[in-house]
């Protein structure tokens with residue numbers, strides 16, 4: 421259904437599947453539509469009140485209902501407890517739970533066991549040492565998501581528009597299911613995918629005109645750039 425346009429190029433590059441694309445932090449219908457029409461495979465809604473992208477449950481549910489069947493729906497939380505996750509899952513029925521806080525491997529496994537959803541765990545990366553976390557999480561999640569470690573003093577644990585050194589991913593086990601994020605933009609994402617062989621990418625700040633304000637043109641440009649036809 422989705423992303424067939426990239427299939428030929430992906431095969432030509434030796435990749436079996438087109439690169440999946442998640443547009444995160446959507447909060448209005450127009451930019452959600454732009455992401456869906458452009459062919460994003462995933463759309464993400466942030467449930468974290470400190471974020472400029474936070475959407476409350478009724479809003480997230482309304483947006484998710486528009487997206488359902490057209491893209492996978494991800495809900496991003498930060499150190500959410502079971503009651504908060506119960507409420508989100510019940511209302512939004514997401515395909516993916518993206519854990520973007522300090523969830524331990526044990527907590528992450530408990531979330532996976534409690535909910536019949538894909539679970540993605542964000543791993544903050546600044547140096548090669550940070551990749552040791554892969555071993556702790558890869559057996560309990562569906563995908564690890566590499567994001568840049570937040571800058572000192574940042575309020576948000578992600579969504580800061582900061583990239584990390586993609587070269588750190590050069591020696592990854594090719595069978596690892598991962599998502600590349602952090603500071604991706606329409607201008608740099610093709611290079612990021614080429615250098616990391618990422619099977620999936622995730623963007624928020626790079627398709628915004630201001631924090632929390634998504635930009636339809638940049639969303640379309642981002643998807644085009646991943647598909648290498650822009």
Ligand SMILES: O=C(O)c1ccccc1NCC(=O)[C@H](O)[C@H](O)COP(=O)(O)O
Pocket residue numbers: 444445466468471472473474496498520567576577578579580581582601602603604622623624625626
């Ligand atoms: O976007 C937020 O506001 C946010 C808040 C709390 C935790 C994570 C958050 N965002 C994460 C993402 O949107 C992406 O997974 C990823 O970090 C990419 O962000 P960006 O560097 O802004 O493209």
